[in-house]
Amino acid sequence: MATTPEPGLLHLLYLYFIPYWLFRDVTRGDQLLREQNYRYNREQRKYLPGYLLKWAIVCALLLASHQLAKELALLAPDWDQLFQLWALLSGISFSVGFALMANIMVAWSFLTFIH
Numbered sequence: 001m002a003t004t005p006e007p008g009l010l011h012l013l014y015l016y017f018i019p020y021w022l023f024r025d026v027t028r029g030d031q032l033l034r035e036q037n038y039r040y041n042r043e044q045r046k047y048l049p050g051y052l053l054k055w056a057i058v059c060a061l062l063l064a065s066h067q068l069a070k071e072l073a074l075l076a077p078d079w080d081q082l083f084q085l086w087a088l089l090s091g092i093s094f095s096v097g098f099a100l101m102a103n104i105m106v107a108w109s110f111l112t113f114i115h
Contacts, residue, residue: 017058019051019104045111048104055101062094 073083
């Protein structure tokens with residue numbers, strides 16, 4: 001008897017942090033299928049605030065990490081380049097997370113208020 005392999009860590013992180021796997025494509029199929037998929041997506045919108053909260057926490061930690069790296073760069077001039085790189089990467093990661101939060105908020109708003 002064949003068993004399905006366990007999902008890897010990256011796959012589990014994707015499922016935990018990225019909500020897009022919950023939704024169906026409403027641009028394909030006939031009119032009835034598109035309407036059915038839209039209703040399904042409206043039902044799935046209840047999970048989006050949880051994803052938004054996760055990303056708000058991650059973004060807060062990234063912003064704190066960015067500030068810490070900037071402060072450490074001033075305190076330890078010998079390690080200046082390393083801390084600047086850390087600040088750069090945490091700042092870019094924060095920006096990506098913030099954009100994803102905005103996308104989640106727009107999707108939730110659309111699925112909640114547009115019929």
